[in-house]
Amino acid sequence: MTTTPPPRPRLRPTAAPARRGRPPTGSSTLSRDAIVLAAVEVIDAEGVEAVSLRSVARRLGVDAKALYNHIESKDSLLDAIAGEVLSRMVVPALTGDLSIDLMAIAQAFRVAALSSHRGAATLVLSRPVESLANLAPLEVTLAAFMGAGAEPEWAVHAVRTTLAYMTGTLLREASAGLTLGADDPEIAGPREAALVETGLPHVARVAPYLSRLDHAREFDFGIKILIDAFVAQLERASLDTRER
Amino acid sequence: MTTTPPPRPRLRPTAAPARRGRPPTGSSTLSRDAIVLAAVEVIDAEGVEAVSLRSVARRLGVDAKALYNHIESKDSLLDAIAGEVLSRMVVPALTGDLSIDLMAIAQAFRVAALSSHRGAATLVLSRPVESLANLAPLEVTLAAFMGAGAEPEWAVHAVRTTLAYMTGTLLREASAGLTLGADDPEIAGPREAALVETGLPHVARVAPYLSRLDHAREFDFGIKILIDAFVAQLERASLDTRER
DNA sequence: ACCTGAACACCGTTCAAGT
């Protein structure tokens, strides 16, 4: 079904030699930022696994190797994409109520990680942050904990625990994680039956719930457990010191 | 530097044609299990990213395409590897004490996920379990919760929360996750200084702790928070029903 | 300073041809 266009008539016999070097026509739009943005576009359009130097370059109308003038490697490009997506997180202003503030931060993180194509989330969640850029979310989370009287060391543990939970939950939500439940009732039905068939008594008993999964509610369940536990522990600590 | 070997004298003019088909010599050791095991060997020796159909086949002394007689695709091979690693988890016997049992299950999961090359962990943690095999860990965890009086639906939420936390923590530990801390003091030192330099007040204040990371202790901190919260919530629920 | 051609050493996968 692919029709070859008719050959254009060559008016000038002086055929141009195979062109090399930077084409003079191009209004050199190539830059590190433009590359990262183009990569995000590829993710939005075709998913993470479609990201290649060639696919990104194609979107920029340039050869893949040209990217090496602005990035160090594909891996560093992936890091940059993760940073870009994370930088879009809207860090909420603190109210002074730890419960409310932690919940707001968690929701903002979830929105940022899952915004744009879900595939981008796996990048954000599975690569180490080593650039010290984008520390705003961390700073505000620490501020929330320490404003509520947390010791520095304890605050770091609490932040890491929260981040680990969110990473695990969102990775599951981005359709790449340990899970048995399904969003789609078309899938959940047969799966429930299969779980009952396993013969494992407890698995069979919880099959109706295990076969179904509401990502938003599941995220809330765990984050509430953690927040309540943090608040309770801080209250206990402040009571201890006041008693003396 | 590549020396071509001298051509062997051909005694028989009936030169064998380019051999095709299954070589009669091979004691056909190829099987799905053998392939999965060879893949795990590749991971242990060279890391996850070294796993390719060609590298696995090489270890088996066979052509890469031969694998397609036993596996459906590379992706299904990765699923099988994850299943194999998970199947090595030693599921602990329950004591009846929810705190103790949950902690034992969590530690066993951590050991299984991190056993062999760390790269295998990312496979186990980042692929959905869809084969209904290997449900033993899930069954025993549900048994622990429900033995302590948990409602089926709540037990499912609790299991998912715990698994999400462990996934996030272990992914960080398998050197692929959101983290700023380092195991190595050689790295932690300069990183602490860099964190202080950021100018972010709370980040700077917690820099000594944020720059350091003891994976085992960190895992324990979060899992204890969760377990205590679960136990407290179950106690409250049982008090509520008894009061009536 | 920045882009391309040629080249290299890889990938996963299909399919017909062999035993």
Add this chain to the structure above:
DNA sequence: ACCTGAACACCGTTCAAGT
């Protein structure tokens, strides 16, 4: 039933040659 050759459409990356 199971393995290989040939082939295809991809990869990331280096480096010299061009502008």
